[in-house]
Amino acid sequence: MDGYMKSNKNEYTTFASVYDTFMDNVPYEKWGAYILEILRDNHISEGKLLDLGCGTGKLSRILATYNYEITAIDLSEDMLMIARENTDMESMPIIYVEQDIRELLVPEGYNAVISTCDTFNYIIEPEELVVVFQKVYDCLNDNGIFFFDFNTVYKYQTIIGDQVIAEDREEAAFIWDNEYIEEEKLNIYDLTLFVQTKENNYQKFKETHYQRGYEYAEIKKMLTKVGFTLLLAEEDYANKRITCEADRVCVTVIKKRG
Numbered sequence: 590m591d592g593y594m595k596s597n598k599n600e601y602t603t604f605a606s607v608y609d610t611f612m613d614n615v616p617y618e619k620w621g622a623y624i625l626e627i628l629r630d631n632h633i634s635e636g637k638l639l640d641l642g643c644g645t646g647k648l649s650r651i652l653a654t655y656n657y658e659i660t661a662i663d664l665s666e667d668m669l670m671i672a673r674e675n676t677d678m679e680s681m682p683i684i685y686v687e688q689d690i691r692e693l694l695v696p697e698g699y700n701a702v703i704s705t706c707d708t709f710n711y712i713i714e715p716e717e718l719v720v721v722f723q724k725v726y727d728c729l730n731d732n733g734i735f736f737f738d739f740n741t742v743y744k745y746q747t748i749i750g751d752q753v754i755a756e757d758r759e760e761a762a763f764i765w766d767n768e769y770i771e772e773e774k775l776n777i778y779d780l781t782l783f784v785q786t787k788e789n790n791y792q793k794f795k796e797t798h799y800q801r802g803y804e805y806a807e808i809k810k811m812l813t814k815v816g817f818t819l820l821l822a823e824e825d826y827a828n829k830r831i832t833c834e835a836d837r838v839c840v841t842v843i844k845k846r847g
Contacts, residue, residue: 605671607763611756611758611761615706618651623826627841631732631843634655637699638700639659639701639703639725640652640660641708642663642664642690642708644706645675646669646676647675648703649661649676650683653683657682657701659684660695662688662695664687664689664690690708693721697728698728700733702729702735702736703735703736707740709737709803710740710800713775713801715801715803719814722817729844730844732844735841735842735843736840736841739837739840740800740836741837745776749769749776752767761783763781763782766779775801775802777797778797778798778800780795780796805822808838812840812842816844817844818845819841819842820842820843821841825837
């Protein structure tokens with residue numbers, strides 16, 4: 590199943606318009622501080638940075654205030670439109686690009702690449718994820734840093750899988766219906782949205798998303814295969830050792846000088 594293209598090209602369309610509303614509990618400032626510390630610890634305090642799966646650009650905008658020249662990539666045209674609207678192009682050195690990260694095509698010469706908010710879980714074929722890791726490796730400078738997070742099998746299997754989550758806000762509401770397929774480590778969720786119109790009515794929309802859970806050992810093997818050297822792996826943007834009940838894992842690797 591070509592899950593990334595099957596789901597991602599068409600998802601985050603209507604949802605993009607209310608994405609920031611429902612994601613207001615995501616601690617982007619905390620995430621930005623965590624990533625910034627990693628970059629500075631590895632002597633990357635400026636230069637070109639690539640953000641994969643940037644969404645509406647919140648983290649890109651945070652990091653752009655610290656002397657980084659950012660190229661921010663996402664597959665959703667709707668998300669990028671919102672990102673551009675929320676970015677002061679005169680003061681923030683951010684270039685937004687609509688692109689499938691499996692076919693990543695950017696110039697070489699990045700000091701760092703980041704990817705947050707479970708972007709890689711949308712790549713449901715492990716072989717394709719290895720290809721993405723290789724493309725990241727190729728576009729990094731020597732001693733460049735690659736930081737990303739991912740949702741674990743445990744999260745889909747135990748926390749999200751087969752659960753129905755709903756939330757109601759004044760301007761929008763959603764029903765998030767999950768189905769977890771154990772054999773494929775695949776979580777399929779149907780997202781039903783009710784979005785307020787200018788006439789104060791509510792319009793109903795549906796999207797289907799596909800995500801695959803990954804184990805840390807599996808991810809580590811992929812990164813080693815590509816040539817990365819592991820620097821750090823922790824739970825959920827905290828200085829916390831990974832346990833069997835970790836739901837999100839943050840990984841930092843480096844492209845060592847040959």
